[in-house]
Amino acid sequence: MAGYGCALDGEAASWYAAPCHRACGGFAMAVSWQSGPFTFTGTPQIMFGSGMLHKLAELLPGGTRRVLFVMGGFEQSNAEQWKRVSDSLAAASIAYDIAHIRHEPTVEWVDEVVDRFRGGDAVGAVIAIGGGSAMDAGKAVSAMLTTEPGDTVLHYLEGQSAFRAHKGSKIFFVAVPTTSGTGSEMTKNAVISIKGGFKRSLRHDRFIPDVAIVDGSITISCPVAVKAASGLDALTQLIESYVSTKASPMTDALALSGIEAAASSLLPICTSSDAAADVELHERMTYASMMSGITLAHAGLGLVHGFAAPLGGQFPIPHGVICGTLLAEVTKRNIEYLRAAEGESATVASVALAKYAAVGALLTGHPKEDAEGCLARLVETLEAWTELLQIQKLGAYGVNADNLDAVISASDNKQSPVQLDKAAMREILLARI
Amino acid sequence: MAGYGCALDGEAASWYAAPCHRACGGFAMAVSWQSGPFTFTGTPQIMFGSGMLHKLAELLPGGTRRVLFVMGGFEQSNAEQWKRVSDSLAAASIAYDIAHIRHEPTVEWVDEVVDRFRGGDAVGAVIAIGGGSAMDAGKAVSAMLTTEPGDTVLHYLEGQSAFRAHKGSKIFFVAVPTTSGTGSEMTKNAVISIKGGFKRSLRHDRFIPDVAIVDGSITISCPVAVKAASGLDALTQLIESYVSTKASPMTDALALSGIEAAASSLLPICTSSDAAADVELHERMTYASMMSGITLAHAGLGLVHGFAAPLGGQFPIPHGVICGTLLAEVTKRNIEYLRAAEGESATVASVALAKYAAVGALLTGHPKEDAEGCLARLVETLEAWTELLQIQKLGAYGVNADNLDAVISASDNKQSPVQLDKAAMREILLARI
Structure with a gap:
């Protein structure tokens, strides 16, 4: 195969290991051509941009005559935007109701809203406007409105003893994120809290929203602490899905594009007064978040999110804070273990290291540096951002050295390219208490 | 905005002009953040990989009990694969019919097939297996099977005097490309020939296939001349949509990823006996083609395709040959005109030139070269590939200096970043007669 326009590094080199393109000072911007087959479920119809x-x-x-909004408080926080929305509905003779969601959605909340709106005047569309909680709440309501009276969402949640598969029917669903974080506007699952401190997913390929309106201008009013934490959630999702063992060339391309967008926007919108209301920078961050939703849905995640489920269930820590506070430390340990593993299983580890180096190059804008340099910069940069974005440590939420066992035993590496053991997991958490 | 992790090149620089990432020897791998808003209609469910x-x-x-295959001759050309498919249908008690398509689909062909299968035992799915003609034929059949008896596809084609908008309903449609070229498995339109040498589109957002099975192993048996021409069609689509004025960060990411895949596979599979049956290289080219379908559908095309419609309608030239024979020449002229335009309208022209340079870097693997070098390499490489892939000139199909007027008057620049006038169009065609 050598000798063609793009020289591959030896006959047997697979594509992802080929240092031919997207050069960063001489090493590859690694793109996966991993174990071959992949599937791509799809995306919503995306309407991207301010306005x-x-x-x-x-x-x-x-023919839609009535819609149900699921919102946290958008009509107060963005009164002017809301007026335009409600006026346009009135002009089209479309009535609306609002179901308010002020916390992460619970089984009780979903069942109560669905009981209220099932039957009666048919709801033609469910429209969620808000953060991750509103996205998930709206997704669940749109799915449960098609079930029989008396049904509870609990039975359709994964991992429940009385689990029943949902048929996938739903009311037309529009997702409008007001934070740049979860990427839930691109995914097919809704995370619902159940009693006992657990979170479970309602999931079906057909639950991908019909339309996602990703409008950067409505994310400007988001509090800066939420911008910071949710932005690091999106960045974590992008990095974890990019280095994932389930990554494909398609998710790699979208992940790199999202990382590039986050690299130039997250810090300014959170730390610079000049950029705090900059529309284009906010659009970039909504783009990064949107890409993270597509890539996590198709390529999976890693250890940061493997920690997030038990930590979030057992302590009152916002999901974005968990991601933000753990990202640098997990990345550092993953790189250390990948280096050690490189001797044994060269291919997987080398690809993952090349990918981490590519992320380092994207985040720091040091394309002339070699791979080792980019890896070092990556960890330094993530550590610096965690500080600059004022992300709290786990200890601020009651996590301490004595109550880690239950978290560690329920944590997993997900699709991480390196499998850390329980001892390594403990070291990571201890470093962030 | 300067001073953050990714230093932008001056306060006012927009993202796409920022030389911060994806460096190619010091200049940017340009990604669009162009005029802001974009829409993304979606993709089919993608099943990618051999097998x-x-x-x-x-x-x-x-509940599907009967399906209709639309094929050129897959059951002969890939008898073993066909046996597995038909056996698996038999095992699932699913009956099938076959409608053969041996040429580009015409109004008469579509109407005849639809009349034969509308009503009677309900067809639960239409499955197209073949090249671009089979994809478009199957797409049209799946859409027309839901119309009333007596309806003709002619009335639903764009640009017809008796045009009627299609409602968008269709029979479940599965697209299985056996060539890597048109990307039609990702798009929402079917090109249908009508009397008088014209081609028109049947188009609707809901005509995007429900499922695309993109299986590299079934493209290996494609004749090498078809691999070459259709591969250059895909490459043209990728390059034209990448530099398009309608490009978005999302289409840019996918286009670059597709160009990267084509760069390392097209020449080997067509010119190296070692690679002629290499599964992974064929998978890469199917990937490139698939990406080209997504990007052309969302970002549009350029002058090569602006020539292709009238040339293909007026002369018996395969679409891929038109693209292959014109790509280098159009690229060369576009770059010349963009350089001239850079003085007047710096931003658009500079972005387009940076993007062409990025393509040159990807295609040639010379990341250490500067932008000027990469632009020169791009044109040289495309010219060399046209020779190596033995793409014929237009003269071989009856085009000559005396019959260009009708072609030129019907050609347009589509979404090209530079608008060439009729005189420039004539020079391009003359150079390729």
């Missing part, structure tokens, strides 16, 4: 929210009425199915 | 065709039966909707 897109104003098109809401024309995006609804023909 | 995926064998999963066909399990991908059909529950």
Whole structure:
């Protein structure tokens, strides 16, 4: 194969290991051509850009007479935008109701809202406007509105003893994120809290929203602490899915594009007064978050998110804070273990290290540096961002050295390219208490 | 905005002009953050990889009892693969019919097939297996099967005097490309020939296939001349959509990823006996083609395709040959005109030139070269590939200096970043007669 336009590094080199393109000072911007087959479930119809929210009425199915909004408090926090939305619905003779969601969605909340709106005047569309909680709540309501009276979402949650598979039918669902973080506007699952401190997923390929309106202008009013934590959640999702063992060339391309967008926007919008209301920078961060939703849904995640489920269930820590506080430390340990593993299983470890180096190059803008340099910069940069973005440590939420056992035993490496053992997991958590 | 992790090149620089990432010897691998808003209609469910065709039966909707294949001659050219497919249908008690398509689909062909299968035992799914003609034919059949008896596809084609908008309903449609070229398995339109040498589109957002099975192993048996021409069609689509004025960060990421895949596979599979049956290289080219379908559908095309419609309508030239024979020449002229335009309208022209340079870097693997060097390499490489892939000139199909007027008057620049006038168009065609 050598001797063609793009010289591969030896006959047997597989594509992802080929240092031919996207050079960063001489090493590859690694793209996966890993174990071959992959599937891509799809995306919503995406309406991206500032002002897109104003098109809401024309995006609804023909004949829609009534819609249900699921929101945290958008009508207060963005009164002007809300007026335009409600005026456009009135002009189209479309009535609306609002179900308010002020916390992460619970089984009780979903069942209560669905009981209220199932039957009666048919709801033609469910429209969620808000952060991850509103996205997940709206997704669950749109799915449960098609079930029989008396049904509870509990039975359709994965891992439940009385689990029943959902048929996948739903009311037309529009997702409008107001934070740049979870990427839930691109995914097929809704995370619902159940009693006892657990979170479970309602999931079906057909639960991918019909339309996602990703309008950067409505994320500007988000509190800066939420921008910081949710932005690091998105960045974590992008990095973890990029280095994932389930990554594909398609998710790699989208992940790199998202990392590039986050690299130039997250820090400014959170730390610079000049950029705090900059529309284009906020658009970039909404783009990064949107890409993270697509890539996590198709390539999976890693140890940071493997920690997040038990930590979030057992302590009152916002999901974005967990991601932000652990990202640098997990990345550092993963790189150390990948280096050690490189001797044994060269391919997987080398690819993952090349990918981490590529992320380092993207985040720091040091394309002239070699791979080792980019790896070092990556960890330094993530550590610096955690400080600059004022992400709290786990100890601030009651985590201490004596109550780690239950967290560690329930944590897993997910699709991480390196499998850390329980002792290594403990070291990571101890470093962030 | 300067001073953050990714230093932008001056306060006012927009993202796409920022030389911060994806460095190619010091200049940017340009990614668009162009005029802001973009829309993304979506993709089919993608099943990518060798062997995926064998999963066909399990991908059909529950309760499917009968399917209609639209094929050129797959059951002969890939007898072994066909046996596995037909056996798996038999095992699932699913009956099938075959509608053969041996040429580009015409109004008469579509109407005849639809009349034959509309009504009677309901067809639960239409499955197209073949090149671009089969993809478009199957797409049209799946859409027309839901119309009333007596309806003709002619009325639903764009640009017809008796045009009627299609409602968008269709029979479940599975696209299985056996060539790496048109990317039609990702798009929402079917190109249909009408009397008088014209081609028109049947188009609707809901005509995007429900499932695309992109199985590299079934493209190996494609004749080498078809691999070469259709591969250059895919490459043209990728390059034209990448530099398009409608490009978005999302299409840019996917286009670069596709160009990267084509760069390392197209020449080997067409010119090296070692690579002629290499599964992974064929997978890469199917990937490139698939990406080109997504990017052309969302970002549009350029002058090569602006020539292709009238040339293909007026002369018996395969679409891939038109693209292959014109790509280098159009690229060369576009770059010349962009350089001239850079003085007047710096931003658009500079972005387009940076993007062309990035393509040159990807295609040639010379990341240490500067932008000027990469631009020169791009044109040289495309010219060399056209020779190596033995793409014929237009003269071989009857085009000559005396019959260019009708072609030129019907050609347009589409979404090209530079608008060439009729005189420049004539020079390009003359150079390729």
